[in-house]
Amino acid sequence: MPELPRGARLGVDVGKARIGLAASDPDGLIASPVETVSRVLKVPTTAEGGQAVTADVARIAHEAAERFAAVVYVGLPRHLSGHEGAATADARGFAARLAREVAPVPVHLVDERMTTVTAHAHLRAAGKKTAKHRPVIDQAAAVIILQHALDVERTTADRAGEHVDA
Template structure:
């Protein structure tokens, strides 16, 4: 499997973003975005989703992994429902690029440990913890891909009749979004 992949760590306040090389060897941090929880006007994507769409297009991403938070027991909670909804909206915006949900249990704990081991003080973790968690999510997915030869996780399927956000995403990438050219 070739092509860059992206990973998204969805939080209630911030969204972490990570990417990898075309061979899928090493995951690296990209950015931490503020979560846009306000429903945008008709014909517009939330700013965090719009930024991810731009990254997907510019990097020529082959797939996007979205972290699915679960309790240690494996059960899903409110955060899982939020991540699933985010993944569906993202899948609608980046189609035909596939979006996959992957188990992200302990990704934030692992990210905190990695940041601490790298010498970053705990008070500076907040600025980068979400993108560090996205790196952990992506690296785990890449490792699973190499081990199995298959994409990792649960593919996000679009429901028949789901809104087609590709036009908005295309206009955004072309720089025409928001100009009233539609």
């Protein structure tokens, strides 16, 4: 099996108010939390009629550049049935804007069903009180998204998820 290029991978959990960010080591072995980024909901347009780069996208793009990221994985929230809804469309739009900003670094969408529930369970198991989950839950979900993608990479020797065109 051919090996994937070396480089950190980023995991992104897009929420309504906050975005969780996680990163891996350059060998793609372990996902770790990085930070929680405030979400920008209104995307301004440029003078040419395109979409301006928002602070949240710019922050993640900066992190990708700083870490020499090989790929960015964005969680794709689907219903348990597998169907897509409003949150899915929002994540797809965010991923497309991010892909334009980080190109030529590839962006992939990966299924994130149940990641927030799993993140809450992990935090409870670690002894964190539920009231203290809010500041870190998005990062914990991003870690789960990224670790799943890393596991898929190791199993298949290919990138996980659906490629997003820049």
